[in-house]
Amino acid sequence: MSRVASAPGKVLMTGGYLILERPNAGIVLSTNARFYAIVKLLYEDLKPDSWAWAWTDVKLTSPQMGRETMYKLSLKHLQLQCVSSSDSRNPFVEYALQYAIAAAHATFDNTKKEELHKLLLLGLDITILGCNEFYSYRNQIEARGLPLAPDSLASLPPFTSITFNAEESSEQKRKPEVAKTGLGSSAAMTTAVVAALLHYLGVVKLSLENSSLLGDQVSKELDVVHIIAQTAHCIAQGKVGSGFDVSSAVYGSQKYIKFSPEVLSSAQSKRGRQPSTDVHGGEVCLYAVDPTIIKENVSTSIVVWVLLKTTGLR
Numbered sequence: 001m002s003r004v005a006s007a008p009g010k011v012l013m014t015g016g017y018l019i020l021e022r023p024n025a026g027i028v029l030s031t032n033a034r035f036y037a038i039v040k041l042l043y044e045d046l047k048p049d050s051w052a053w054a055w056t057d058v059k060l061t062s063p064q065m066g067r068e069t070m071y072k073l074s075l076k077h078l079q080l081q082c083v084s085s086s087d088s089r090n091p092f093v094e095y096a097l098q099y100a101i102a103a104a105h106a107t108f109d110n111t112k113k114e115e116l117h118k119l120l121l122l123g124l125d126i127t128i129l130g131c132n133e134f135y136s137y138r139n140q141i142e143a144r145g146l147p148l149a150p151d152s153l154a155s156l157p158p159f160t161s162i163t164f165n166a167e168e169s170s171e172q173k174r175k176p177e178v179a180k181t182g183l184g185s186s187a188a189m190t191t192a193v194v195a196a197l198l199h200y201l202g203v204v205k206l207s208l209e210n211s212s213l214l215g216d217q218v219s220k221e222l223d224v225v226h227i228i229a230q231t232a233h234c235i236a237q238g239k240v241g242s243g244f245d246v247s248s249a250v251y252g253s254q255k256y257i258k259f260s261p262e263v264l265s266s267a268q269s270k271r272g273r274q275p276s277t278d279v280h281g282g283e284v285c286l287y288a289v290d291p292t293i294i295k296e297n298v299s300t301s302i303v304v305w306v307l308l309k310t311t312g313l314r
Helices: 016-020 091-107 110-121 138-143 150-154 185-201 220-237 244-251 262-271
Strands: 002-014 025-041 055-062 067-074 080-082 124-130 254-257 284-287 293-296 301-303 306-309
Touching: 002 016, 002 185, 002 244, 016 025, 025 185, 025 244, 067 091, 080 091, 091 110, 091 124, 091 185, 091 220, 124 185, 185 220, 185 244, 220 244, 244 254
Parallel strands: 055 124
Antiparallel strands: 002 025, 025 124, 025 254, 055 067, 067 080, 284 306, 293 301
């Protein structure tokens, strides 16, 4: 079983730094450059002693950077422990994974939670790929003797490997030269990973049919993706930004007004950065911390929900 999801990059046409303050609006356009996330089983069969496991395995692969990172995921506290080199860690994917699984625990009944536990015991194999437009391939283009023009970029194979710094020759410590083009790669990547995971775990059902706008109502599935992706992206960045890049990665081109930063900052200060919980003794829920508008586009307003540990809230 595997699931694939993608999310577009963005270009802010109007608004600039003004959209950092409510209620200033900006116009943001989504691009045809997309980030892709593929989620599938890491192991085909459960081992006989797997019922007693407290941890499961997660593998994150980034072919363009030549990186493969292994994690251990606590099935009780939903926390990740990296068992590979710290240089290969990706905080955006890490928080996307933790919050997506916490969302599953928040919305599933006991029967579905048992099925989720069995599914997670098989491990998670996550692959991320970004279109070439997200990165600068100047070195490769010049090495081919081509002009620095859009047609030259288009001539490169899809998902071309990112070049490595010339001064770093060791195969064990290669440092990707990541020059970005400003299309919102981290937001698109986070959104794609969240969408693929939520679909894989059964929290949402995404398809070309039900992801489109139906009249003036945005599908509930996309709302959930937006909630989790926005939260994970802000926490991975360590700050509450404008949020328009994640919003456009989920909903596409739109008129955007920033959500109130208190929605996330208050949750972080009160509950910490981790969506952790004692799955067997406590609860996790999607908890509405503030009925403040997080996003306003042509047709809808959405209230932000944040994943919180609910100890003391019963």
